[in-house]
Amino acid sequence: MSLLLQMQNITKTFPGVKALDQVNLDVDEGEIHAVVGENGAGKSTLMKILSGVYPHGQYDGEIRYEGEVASFSGISDSESRGIIIIHQELALVPLLSIAENLFLGNEVSKRGVIDWPQTYQRTEELLRKVGLDEAPTTKVDKLGVGKQQLVEIAKALAKDVKLLILDEPTAALSEADSQALLDLLLELKSQGMTSILISHKLNEVERVADRITVIRDGSAVSTLNARNSETSEERIIRDMVGRDMANRYPERIRNIGAPLFEVKNWNVFHPEHAERQVIRDASFTVRKGEIVGIAGLMGSGRTELAMSLFGRSYGQNISGEALLNDKPVDLSTVGRAIDAGLAYVTEDRKGLGLVLEETIQRNITLANLEAVSSAGVLNEAEEQKVSEGYRQAMNIRTPSVFQKVVNLSGGNQQKVVLSKWLFAEPDVLILDEPTRGIDVGAKFEIYGIMNQLADEGRGVLMISSEMPELLGMCDRIYVMNEGALVGELSAAEASQERIMSFIVRS
Amino acid sequence: MTTPTADKTKSGSDRSTASYLASHLRDYGMLLALIAIMAFFQIVTNGTLLKPVNITNLFLQNSYIIIMALGMLLVIVAGHIDLSVGSVVGFVGALAAVMIVEWHWSIYLAIPVCLSVGIAIGAAQGYWIAYWKIPSFIVTLAGMLVFRGASLWLLEGQSVGPFPREFQALSTGFLPDLLPFVKTIFDVERMNGLALVSGVAIAGVLVWLGLQGRARNRAYGISGEPFVFFIVRNALVAGAIVFVAYKLSTFRGLPNVLLTMGILTVIYAFLTESTVLGRRIYALGGNQKAAKLSGIKTEWLTFLTFVNMGMLAALAGLIFAARLNTATPKAGVAFELDVIAAVFIGGASMSGGVGKIVGAVVGAFIMGVMNNGMSIMGIGIDYQQVIKGLVLLAAVIFDVYNKNKQG
Secondary structure, eight states, X not given: OOEEEXXXXXXXXXXXXXXXXXXXXXXXXXXXXXXXXXXXXXXXHHHHHHTTSSOTTSSEEEEEETTEEEOOOSHHHHHHTTEEEEOSSOOOOTTSBHHHHHTTTSOOEETTEEOXXXXXXXXXXXXXXXXXXXXXXXXXGGSOHHHHHHHHHHHHHHTTOSEEEEESTTTTOOHHHHHHHHHHHHXXXXXXXXXXXXXXXXXHHHHHOSEEEEEETTEEEEEEETTSTTOOHHHHHHHHHXXXXXXXXXXXXXXXXXXXXXXXXXXEEOSSOTTOEEEEEEEEEEETTOEEEEEOOTTSSHHHHHHHHTTTOSOEEEEEEEEETTEEOOOSSHXXXXXXXXXXXXXXXXXXXXXXXXXXXXXXXXXXXXXXXETTEEOHHHHHHHHHHHHHHTTOOSSOTTSBGGGSOHHHHHHHHHHHHHHTOOSEEEEESTTTTOOHHHHHHHHHHHHHHHHTTOEEEXXXXXXXXXXXXXXXXEEEETTEEEEEEETTTOXXXXXXXXXXXX | OOOSSOOOOOOSTTOOHHHHHHHXXXXXXXXXXXXXXXXXXXXXXXTOTTSHHHHHHHHHHHHHHHHHHHHXXXXXXXXXXXXXXXXXXXXXXXXXXXXXXXXXXOHHHHHXXXXXXXXXXXXXXXXXXXXXXXXXXXXXXXXXXXXXXXXXXXXXXXXXXXXXXXXXXXXXXXXOOSOTHHHHHHTOSSOOHHHHHHHHHHHHHHHHHHHHHHHHHHHTXXXXXXXXXXHHHHHHHHHHHHHHHHXXXXXXXXXXXXXXXXXXXXXXXXXXXXXXXXXXXXXXXXXXXXHHHTTOOHHHHHHHHHHHHHHHHHHHHHHHHHHHTSBOTTTTXXXXXXXXXXXXXXXXXXXXXXXXXXXXXXXXXXXXXXXXXXXXXXXXXXXXXXXXXXXXXXXXXXXXHHHHHHO
């Protein structure tokens, strides 16, 4: 077999972060090559470089495609060479028909007039190829996610694809749909198609892949032959997580008290699709002075669990019981949840956490304006004193609290969000990806703040996709997968391998 | 420690006068634009613009636009729009005419009823917008048609009037001169003491409040406006107020609507800048999801801004009917456009969360002075519309340009 693609010494730097460091990836013609790794390991960045999202010149290294050096200037450039990427979030227009979607931007037309008979004829051919038995005129929103995924593949085939990249194609699919998709991949392979499969699900990878490249912390650590008997799940997991754990977490003396926040049999259904259960029978406990982690992959339902608890901000048909200090507590609106002593620090700082065009001061006081006002009239001197106090205590690096938060770095923005919720004086803090997108120094400071909160006897629930962070910070870790808490580990027994095996085997 | 993106913040010490001006260009620009426009028309109309009678006219002509701009500012800050206000003006004027002229109701009954109807209209529209999440553009576009039709129906296509004198006083009345002795001090024949003294007093209070604010900022170690700017700005504003007050005092004194408008402006400026309610409206418009996750009842607040808008539109309707001394089915046509333009010229942002009461009032005056000045010059309504449209566009382009430059 000859080499179709060779990515050599690819290095990509974002301000302050090296996302990829000297990565090599070789893909043979006609193989299915799996790329696996943790969230944030750099898989997506690598694929974005390959597909031209980060054009030539924005990265170091060389791409050789079909034997010659390729320097793609954009997605359309790589697509014209037959490299098609199918993203995790489907890129179909729901209100257009299958045929219209298949040829969107690539219409079968003469002088701008669409040739419908030929469009439908070619659509039917493509649908047969991917094994989808639907009329070309069916609107895409009438199809389930599994069938939509097949339409995406058909769309790629319509563009004369030579190298198909699938980013977590089965993440949203049911078991049966996933099997059908994998079968299709094998079928396409037998017709000579080359594909790159990005996935977390090791059983799927083992089923279809010829070779597996493991990426960790921006480096390709190994390329394994999947047909080799030495390539076991354990080996892959070890390569995925096996980094050295330097002392990146501040020390804390543990002083864990009585149960503070208990959730029993929490069930949540999807806000739009009432039949889809997003959270299944989740039960957990957070004790006073305890930092509890929730591990899991993106999309496993961690954020949905947190937001459904915090004033039912997500989902519908929510059932289950929440206890604070052994007493049932009403969390039915955000206001009540705050009054009860809950705070939720969102993972989506910019979208859900901050009013970006407002000042630091106005953001910090927003969730507890009562404390800086009397009879509805704000005491701005008091407000300023409070926010200035947080600016110093949290070490928010800015000359004054009158800066707009939009101008702050990610770490400082996160400290503003944390200040806002500390000012609301919660007993239980839910921190959703509290260190996402911030630099190492600010991370350490935020860990320190978390330790301090626990020392004060509060309960901290920490959701994170970075396993080392969970292992470094938490007293106890729950593992979540597909909406259920599938495992619980104490700090002593927890390891990345154990967490990962709960996820890939559940 | 390394920060991935350098904070685009300047330290207090190197904050120069120039950088202050750059970041506050919009605030000063508004004021300068108003002054420039007034100076321009003062010259081209050979001094007619600032004659006492015309200044009085300016207030009477623009009072209802300004009053509605106060409510519209809140609506736009909350991230919405209200297209129905012009029709509500017409409808409430018609309702007042029917109650007062045809049914001979007392104005002390008719006025509260009319304001309540305005509140009810705002509530009806706000309900769909806030709780059903129907876009405000569509709900109030429907309202615009409904209430235009309803006023035609109420008036049966006719004009109804005239109103009793006491109702007309809502718009064209003047406050009695409570300080007649002033004129003897200056030894002139026509001089309204109340107008002059209150003008001087208001200017004095504004300067005093400004000084207080500066002192408080200094106490907290905040470097605010450079002192030169403070002096120039206050001298301009205080000078303008005293000048206008003097001009008014040589005509008929303080119009009733000026008092209404002034009090409402102060109330709404206070509400937006110094109350929990106001702060929450800005947060709602700035980022609705973040506001909601901070425990703010975003639906209820949205509802309230429309209720408030309905009430102010009804008040404007009464004042407009009183000024025309008749209710016509065409009353208030296209007012919504003037009101919305005033708010945007005043610096509010279409995406919500940004805008000031004072800006909206200045924006309304810019529109008003242009209307008035161009009419005096005898410019046709055709050109007037074109020019007003271009000024609105220029103001918003200026905003966007400024924002991009600041990055």
